[in-house]
Structure formats: C-alpha cells, structure tokens
Amino acid sequence: MTDLTQSNLTQKQVRERIEARLASRHRKEKIFRGFGIASIAFGVLAVLVLFTDIISKGSSAFVQTDIQLQVTYDPAALGIETVDEESLAWANFDAVIRNALRERFPEVTGRRDKRELYSLVSNGAGFELRERLQENPQLLGKTETLWFNADDDVDTYVKSLSKSKEGFLGRTSEQKAQWILALRESGELEKRFNTTFFTNGDSREPEQAGIRAALVGSLFTLLVTLVLSFPIGVAAAIYLEEFAPKNRWTDLIEVNINNLAAVPSIVFGLLGLAIFINFFELPRSAPLVGGLVLTLMTLPTIIISSRASLKSVPPSIREAAMGMGASRMQVVLHHVLPLAMPGMLTGAIIGMAQALGETAPLLMIGMVAFIVDVPHGITDPSTVLPVQIFLWADSPERAFVERTSAAIMVLLAVLITMNTCAVWLRKKLERRW
Amino acid sequence: MQTPTLFALLLLLVLVAYGTGFSRAIATARSRGGVRSLASLPNYYGVHTALWCGLPALVILGLWMLFDDAIIRTLVLGGVADKPETISGQNLLYAQIQNLAAGNLIGATTPQIQAAADHLVSLRQSGRWMQTTITLILAAGLGVYTLLRISPELRAREKVEKVLRIILLACACAAIFTTVGILMSVLFESLRFFQSVPVTEFLFGLHWSPQMALRSDQVGSSGAFGAVPLFTGTLMVSAIAMFVAVPVGLMSAIYLAEYAGNKVRAFAKPLIEILAGVPTVVYGFFAALTVAPFVREVAQSMGMEASSESALAAGLVMGVMIIPFVSSLSDDVINAVPQSLRDGALGLGSTKSETVRKVVIPAALPGIVGGVLLAVSRAIGETMIVVMAAGLAANLTANPLESVTTVTVQIVTLLVGDQEFDSPKTLAAFALGLMLFISTLILNFIALHVVKKYREQYD
Numbered sequence: 001m002t003d004l005t006q007s008n009l010t011q012k013q014v015r016e017r018i019e020a021r022l023a024s025r026h027r028k029e030k031i032f033r034g035f036g037i038a039s040i041a042f043g044v045l046a047v048l049v050l051f052t053d054i055i056s057k058g059s060s061a062f063v064q065t066d067i068q069l070q071v072t073y074d075p076a077a078l079g080i081e082t083v084d085e086e087s088l089a090w091a092n093f094d095a096v097i098r099n100a101l102r103e104r105f106p107e108v109t110g111r112r113d114k115r116e117l118y119s120l121v122s123n124g125a126g127f128e129l130r131e132r133l134q135e136n137p138q139l140l141g142k143t144e145t146l147w148f149n150a151d152d153d154v155d156t157y158v159k160s161l162s163k164s165k166e167g168f169l170g171r172t173s174e175q176k177a178q179w180i181l182a183l184r185e186s187g188e189l190e191k192r193f194n195t196t197f198f199t200n201g202d203s204r205e206p207e208q209a210g211i212r213a214a215l216v217g218s219l220f221t222l223l224v225t226l227v228l229s230f231p232i233g234v235a236a237a238i239y240l241e242e243f244a245p246k247n248r249w250t251d252l253i254e255v256n257i258n259n260l261a262a263v264p265s266i267v268f269g270l271l272g273l274a275i276f277i278n279f280f281e282l283p284r285s286a287p288l289v290g291g292l293v294l295t296l297m298t299l300p301t302i303i304i305s306s307r308a309s310l311k312s313v314p315p316s317i318r319e320a321a322m323g324m325g326a327s328r329m330q331v332v333l334h335h336v337l338p339l340a341m342p343g344m345l346t347g348a349i350i351g352m353a354q355a356l357g358e359t360a361p362l363l364m365i366g367m368v369a370f371i372v373d374v375p376h377g378i379t380d381p382s383t384v385l386p387v388q389i390f391l392w393a394d395s396p397e398r399a400f401v402e403r404t405s406a407a408i409m410v411l412l413a414v415l416i417t418m419n420t421c422a423v424w425l426r427k428k429l430e431r432r433w
Numbered sequence: 434m435q436t437p438t439l440f441a442l443l444l445l446l447v448l449v450a451y452g453t454g455f456s457r458a459i460a461t462a463r464s465r466g467g468v469r470s471l472a473s474l475p476n477y478y479g480v481h482t483a484l485w486c487g488l489p490a491l492v493i494l495g496l497w498m499l500f501d502d503a504i505i506r507t508l509v510l511g512g513v514a515d516k517p518e519t520i521s522g523q524n525l526l527y528a529q530i531q532n533l534a535a536g537n538l539i540g541a542t543t544p545q546i547q548a549a550a551d552h553l554v555s556l557r558q559s560g561r562w563m564q565t566t567i568t569l570i571l572a573a574g575l576g577v578y579t580l581l582r583i584s585p586e587l588r589a590r591e592k593v594e595k596v597l598r599i600i601l602l603a604c605a606c607a608a609i610f611t612t613v614g615i616l617m618s619v620l621f622e623s624l625r626f627f628q629s630v631p632v633t634e635f636l637f638g639l640h641w642s643p644q645m646a647l648r649s650d651q652v653g654s655s656g657a658f659g660a661v662p663l664f665t666g667t668l669m670v671s672a673i674a675m676f677v678a679v680p681v682g683l684m685s686a687i688y689l690a691e692y693a694g695n696k697v698r699a700f701a702k703p704l705i706e707i708l709a710g711v712p713t714v715v716y717g718f719f720a721a722l723t724v725a726p727f728v729r730e731v732a733q734s735m736g737m738e739a740s741s742e743s744a745l746a747a748g749l750v751m752g753v754m755i756i757p758f759v760s761s762l763s764d765d766v767i768n769a770v771p772q773s774l775r776d777g778a779l780g781l782g783s784t785k786s787e788t789v790r791k792v793v794i795p796a797a798l799p800g801i802v803g804g805v806l807l808a809v810s811r812a813i814g815e816t817m818i819v820v821m822a823a824g825l826a827a828n829l830t831a832n833p834l835e836s837v838t839t840v841t842v843q844i845v846t847l848l849v850g851d852q853e854f855d856s857p858k859t860l861a862a863f864a865l866g867l868m869l870f871i872s873t874l875i876l877n878f879i880a881l882h883v884v885k886k887y888r889e890q891y892d
Binding site: 025026028029032033035036037038039040042043044046047050053054057231232233235236238239240243244252253256257258259260262263264265266267268269270271273274275280281296299300303327328329353356357358359360363364368386387389390393394401404405408411412415416419 | 499502503590594597598600601602604605606607608609611612614615617618619621622680681682683684685687688689692693697701704705707708710711712713714715716717718719721722723753756757760784785786787789790807810811813814815816817820821841844845848849862863866869870873874877878880881
C-alpha cells in the first residue's frame with residue numbers, strides 16, 4: 001500500500017488501483033477464514049472420530065454370551081463324598097461341566113470333537129460351580145440349571161453374527177458354529193449383561209477378565225495422591241502467595257514449580273523407581289508408591305491453580321481483617337482461605353483427573369504386573385485402570401479389543417464426570433468481586 | 434505395637450494435649466481476672482501444647498520408619514560371618530533371611546542363615562518396642578513440659594504461627610526437593626552408566642541394541658548403546674506431531690479469537706478442549722488399532738510400503754493430542770494483544786485476515802513461539818502413544834512410513850519387568866532419562882522466559 005501514498009497519482013487512479021486489488025484481497029480473506037473453519041472442523045472431527053471409534057469397538061463388551069447348562073453335582077464325577085474345604089479343593093468340577101455338555105449333545109463321540117465341545121464354555125465355569133457348592137453344600141447330588149460364560153471365541157462369533165449373516169469364525173470351527181447356532185435356536189445361548197467385567201480382576205481368559213481390581217487400585221492410588229498433594233499444594237500456594245518474601249529463594253521455588261509442571265511424566269517414574277523403590281525399599285506395584293509419584297506430578301498443577309484462586313481474593317478482604325487486628329496468619333486461615341477454597345477444590349479435581357489418566361510413571365514402578373486379586377490396602381500389589389488398558393491393548397486375543405475399549409469407556413466416563421464436577425463446582429461456588 | 438495403632442494413640446495424645454492446654458490456660462488466667470488477661474486466645478495455648486506434643490514425635494516416627502529397614506539390614510548382615518562380596522549376592526542372602534524369618538522358605542537352610550533369621554526377628558521385635566516407647570515418651574514428655582510452662586504471659590499465638598509458617602515453607606520447598614530428587618536419581622545412575630559406556634559412544638553412536646550378552650558366545654547380543662537412532666526417531670515423531678498441531682492449533686485459536694461468534698465459540702472451544710483431557714493411553718490405543726492400519730492401507734493403495742507401526746501414525750495422533758495445548762496457549766497470547774492495534778489496522782482499511790497476519794500475529798509471535806516450544810517439549814516427553822503405536826526397532830531412517838523408536842519407548846522397555854540395577858541395560862534407561870530431562874528443561878526454560886518477557890510488553 002505504500003506505493004499508493006508516495007506517488008502523485010490522481011484520486012481516480014488511486015481508487016482504480018484499490019478496486020483492482022480488492023477482489024484478490026477478499027479472496028484471500030475468504031481462504032484465511034476457510035483455513036480457520038477447517039482447523040476447527042479438524043479438531044471437532046478428531047473428537048468425534050475418537051469417541052465413535054472407542055464406543056463402536058467397546059459397547060459390545062458390556063454384554064457377554066452365556067450358555068445355559070443343566071449341571072448335576074454328581075459325587076462320582078466330582079470325586080468327593082462330602083462337602084468340606086479339603087474335598088472342594090481337589091474336586092473335579094470341570095468333569096461336571098463336561099458331563100452337562102455331553103448330555104446336551106449326546107451325538108458327539110470322537111475324542112477331538114469332544115474336546116471341541118468342551119471349549120464352548122469358559123474355563124472359569126468350574127470355579128463358579130465350586131463357589132456355588134461351597135455356599136450351598138446341600139446341592140451335592142442334585143441337578144440345577146445355570147448360566148455360564150461362554151468361551152471368548154464363542155462370544156466373538158456370536159457377537160459378529162449380529163453384524164453379518166455368516167459371522168466371523170476366527171478360531172471357531174464349522175462344527176462348533178453349528179452347536180452354537182443350535183443352542184441359540186433353543187434359547188440356551190443368550191447375550192446377557194456382562195457382570196463379570198465389573199466384578200472380576202484381570203485374567204488371561206478374556207471372558208473372565210474384569211476391571212474391578214484396576215478400579216480399586218486406581219481408587220487407592222488416587223486416595224494417596226489426594227491426601228498428600230492437596231494439603232501440601234495448598235500450603236505451598238499459601239506460603240508463596242501470602243508470606244514469601246521477594247528474594248532469590250522464592251524465585252528458585254517458583255522457577256522449580258513452573259519447570260516441574262512441564263517435566264515429562266515418565267521422568268517422575270524414574271524418580272519413583274530410583275528413590276522410593278530402590279532407596280527407601282517401598283513395595284513394588286503398590287498404590288502407595290504410585291500415589292507418591294503422582295503426588296509429585298500433580299503438585300505443580302495444584303499449586304498453580306491454588307495460587308490463582310488465592311490471587312482472586314480481593315485485597316480489601318485482607319485489609320479489613322488486618323484492620324480488625326487479625327494477624328497475618330489469622331487473615332489467611334480465617335478469611336482468605338475459605339473464600340479461595342472453591343477454586344482450590346476445582347484445581348484439585350482437575351489435578352486428580354490428570355493423575356487418574358496417567359500411565360507412564362506407573363509402568364516404571366512396576367504397576368504393570370499381572371495381578372488378579374482385588375487389592376485390600378495401599379501396600380498390596382495392584383494395577384490401575386489406564387495400565388490395565390495398556391496391558392489389554394497388548395494382548396493378542398481378539399476379544400480383548402472390545403474389553404480394552406470398554407475399559408476406556410469406563411475411564412473416560414469417570415474423567416468426564418470429574419471434570420463436569422469441577423466446572424459445576426466453579427460455577428456454583430466461585431464468587432466474582 | 435502396630436504402626437496404625439501407634440498413630441491412633443499419638444492422635445489421641447495430641448487431642449488430650451489440646452484439651453488440657455486449653456483448660457490450663459483458662460485456669461491460670463482465672464486468678465488474674467479471666468481470659469482477658471491471657472496474651473493469646475485460649476485455643477492457641479491448646480494448639481501450642483498439641484504441636485509440641487505431636488510434631489517432634491511424628492518427625493521421629495517418620496524418620497524411624499524410613500530408616501529402620503536399612504539399619505536392621507546392616508545389623509543382620511553384619512552378624513553373618515562369611516557373606517558374599519557383591520551387592521547382588523548380599524541382596525539374595527538378605528532376601529533368603531527375610532523369607533525364613535517370615536516362615537515361608539522352602540529349601541535347604543544353613544544354621545548360619547537360621548541364626549541370622551532369628552536375629553532379624555528379634556531385632557524387628559525390639560525395634561518396634563523401642564519405636565513405640567520412644568515415640569510415646571517423647572510425645573507425653575514434651576506435652577507435659579509445654580503444659581507446665583503455660584502462663585498468661587506466654588505468647589502462644591506467635592509461637593504457633595511461627596511453627597505454621599515453617600510448615601508452609603517446608604511444603605513450598607517440596608518442589609525443590611522433587612527437582613533435586615529427579616536430578617539425583619537420573620544423574621547418579623547415568624554416571625554409573627557412563628563408566629561402562631563412554632559418553633561419546635552414547636551420544637554419537639549409530640547403533641542401538643541394548644540386549645547384553647549373558648555369555649560371550651551368545652549371538653546377536655552386541656550390547657551397543659549408540660543413541661542417535663533414538664534421537665532421530667524422537668525428533669521425527671515430534672516433527673510430524675508439530676506439523677499437525679501447530680497449524681491446526683494456531684488457526685483454530687485465531688478463528689475462535691477473531692472470527693467466531695459467541696455461539697460457535699461456546700460450542701467448539703470446550704469440544705476441542707476435551708482432547709486435552711483424554712488420557713494418553715487412550716490415544717495410544719487409538720493410534721495402534723485405528724490410525725496405524727488406516728495409514729498402512731492408504732500407503733498401500735498409493736503403492737507404498739508402510740510398517741504396521743509407522744512413525745506417521747504415532748506422530749499424527751500425538752499431533753491431535755497437542756492441538757488443544759497449542760490452541761489454548763495461542764489463544765492466551767492472541768487475546769493479550771491490545772485491541773488498539775487491531776483497531777488501528779482495521780481503521781487503515783486492511784481486511785480482517787490482513788490485520789491478523791500483519792499485526793496480531795507479529796505482535797503475538799514471541800508468545801506463540803514460547804507456546805510451540807512448550808508443545809515440542811511435551812511431544813518429546815510423550816510416552817504412551819509411542820510405546821503403543823511406534824516400534825521397538827531402532828531404525829535410523831527418514832521415512833515416516835517405517836517404524837522408529839523413541840527415547841521414551843526405550844526407557845519403558847528397558848525398565849518394565851525384572852531388572853538388575855548394575856547392568857548397563859537398566860542404567861541406559863536412566864541415561865536416556867537424563868537426556869530427556871535436560872532437553873525438556875532447556876526447552877521449558879527458554880519457552881517460559883520468552884512467554885514471560887512477552888507478557889510484560891503489553892501489561
């Protein structure tokens with residue numbers, strides 16, 4: 001535009017030149033705006049694709065194919081006479097299941113065919129029977145009709161039937177498919193709500209794998225994190241915001257906090273491994289150590305948000321309290337802190353959500369071990385939900401894909417709830433001055 | 434006594450101390466004309482007593498719990514006559530003794546180990562007994578002493594506030610301790626690593642295969658620690674990620690700040706920010722199971738060969754993850770550009786896009802650069818996406834369709850599972866961690882500095 005102003009053109013010539021360029025300038029404007037819209041669309045699309053992908057993969061895991069069988073607690077097949085702890089321990093419950101399957105399909109005779117037949121039902125069926133007999137010893141010798149989890153291959157096949165007519169056979173043989181269809185025809189095979197997924201711990205068998213142990217582990221880990229990081233974070237924020245003198249030491253602390261907020265999480269895992277596990281010899285895979293590592297990781301987040309909310313309390317409140325003769329500590333503890341609390345809680349929830357989704361540092365401290373049992377305390381070996389997702393994502397069985405996605409859905413649901421809570425809390429409690 | 438019971442007892446003592454301190458303050462004041470003659474409010478006397486009763490005991494208890502295992506260990510091992518020289522041998526022996534003491538050792542034991550196990554059990558018992566007595570006596574003694582010194586002249590509030598202030602300062606110093614802890618843990622192990630592998634080989638070597646040979650005749654276990662393939666792999670994945678995240682993040686921030694109406698803003702902004710809240714393990718799953726096969730199919734349809742764990746897939750998904758990060762940082766700096774600059778440009782007849790490109794962005798540039806640097810440091814340190822979607826093979830390649838490995842992937846693979854702490858294989862992970870820490874530290878430092886400097890410009 002500079003050439004227009006410098007030259008001694010007539011007004012008309014100037015206007016002509018401007019108008020000549022106007023079209024191209026407007027076109028550029030449109031293109032630029034188009035880029036902006038495309039970027040937004042890309043972001044929104046990414047969210048949608050991610051969520052539909054996870055949901056379409058995972059929603060089928062909330063149902064599980066079950067098979068109805070008539071089982072007889074036959075003492076001969078079980079190899080026991082009475083129901084007591086010792087005999088239950090070595091009773092052959094698998095034989096009962098096999099008998100039930102043979103009775104249902106009496107035409108199966110060949111050795112290999114029989115083995116094929118037995119694999120219709122999950123390996124865990126025997127354990128279920130054991131627990132049932134342990135609770136009701138009078139069942140010995142009686143017959144009852146029960147539902148059992150089907151094997152994961154059967155489950156995959158049955159679920160694929162709803163998508164296409166032939167279904168996905170995979171490792172399932174033609175003959176097995178015939179049996180499955182026959183069972184389905186007679187109503188002895190059904191898709192039912194997958195309670196196992198919420199009540200069991202991890203398992204090598206997809207149909208018996210659940211997220212309970214991981215959920216409880218996550219809960220313990222978060223508890224440790226919250227109990228440690230919230231008080232320490234708030235105290236640090238109070239010191240820095242209300243008491244700290246302006247000197248080198250304070251600057252050092254501030255630089256450290258800002259820097260720690262951007263240190264990769266895996267480095268915190270290295271710290272946990274070298275210091276908590278090797279130096280202090282705390283137990284491996286324990287929620288205690290996981291919580292400690294996550295505390296160090298979330299501290300900067302909590303300190304920064306707590307400071308912001310302390311800053312938002314107007315100085316007039318402090319001055320009024322001081323004018324009434326309160327000491328500085330009383331001003332902070334009696335007046336500023338209660339007013340800043342909602343903002344601090346919001347920050348804490350966001351920090352906890354961040355900690356809940358964290359995986360990498362927990363891999364370092366051994367929370368990747370294969371753990372079936374539900375942990376009972378903060379020193380029991382356990383795993384957490386994101387690590388469980390990571391482990392399942394690595395498993396070769398096809399049926400683990402849907403379970404991984406389902407676990408992701410549970411994790412995302414918890415995270416979204418936490419974040420919604422934080423937003424709601426902020427709207428509800430935060431005051432504007 | 435079990436530790437939880439001890440804690441409960443200590444808590445009880447503290448509560449009693451508070452109550453007696455409180456009532457004693459009132460009692461001493463009574464002769465002088467009531468509560469008004471006290472130097473502080475009565476509850477400060479209570480807190481003062483409680484603090485003196487609880488805090489020292491708690492500190493002693495904490496230190497005890499941290500160090501008693503190590504002390505018992507040296508005592509027990511010191512009692513064993515011919516113990517192995519190496520640390521791992523001693524570890525093994527101690528584990529054996531511990532197992533025997535817990536009563537679950539299967540296999541042969543020597544009388545010596547049996548004696549050591551008995552020693553361990555008796556030490557633990559007496560240790561616990563001593564712990565209980567010392568803690569409780571300390572708590573009760575200091576509590577009573579403080580109680581006796583309560584008088585109306587005692588400035589309890591000032592003393593309490595002093596202690597509280599020290600506690601606050603200690604909490605604030607946690608950040609420094611964390612940094613020092615990180616530095617110490619990675620630095621010491623790295624130094625041990627560099628004793629067996631020269632720094633120059635690590636930094637400039639072109640071959641990475643950390644599997645150490647257990648025996649000299651083993652094949653394929655060269656134990657090479659040249660980290661250049663890891664660095665290039667990390668850089669490639671991060672570069673792909675930035676290639677996605679910077680334009681998209683920046684443009685969406687510009688659109689939201691300069692063009693979008695309130696409705697679009699209220700709808701699109703939180704939706705894009707959802708991306709920031711999704712855990713990285715979810716992105717990793719998405720990258721490995723959805724994006725990587727898609728990339729491979731597209732590449733194949735164009736007649737190219739793509740690995741099933743391509744750098745492209747991991748980079749793309751990582752880029753998506755970083756979009757909200759770039760966009761919110763840019764949003765901040767764009768909004769910080771004074772409106773008068775925009776008004777000036779618009780008043781001179783420039784279009785909106787010209788204003789943005791020639792006025793707003795140049796003015797916001799330092800902040801944007803700072804934000805991008807922070808995003809790069811996040812991309813370099815990102816772990817789960819690359820662990821799940823990028824490969825393990827250390828290829829030195831520039832083809833994004835091939836599988837590459839990154840620094841973080843190698844740290845995870847070297848450290849997950851059983852490890853021995855004196856093999857270079859494990860220590861290499863700490864050396865990689867040191868590299869990671871230093872590079873992100875430098876990036877963060879520059880970025881924070883640039884952003885801070887820029888903010889001051891318009892304040």
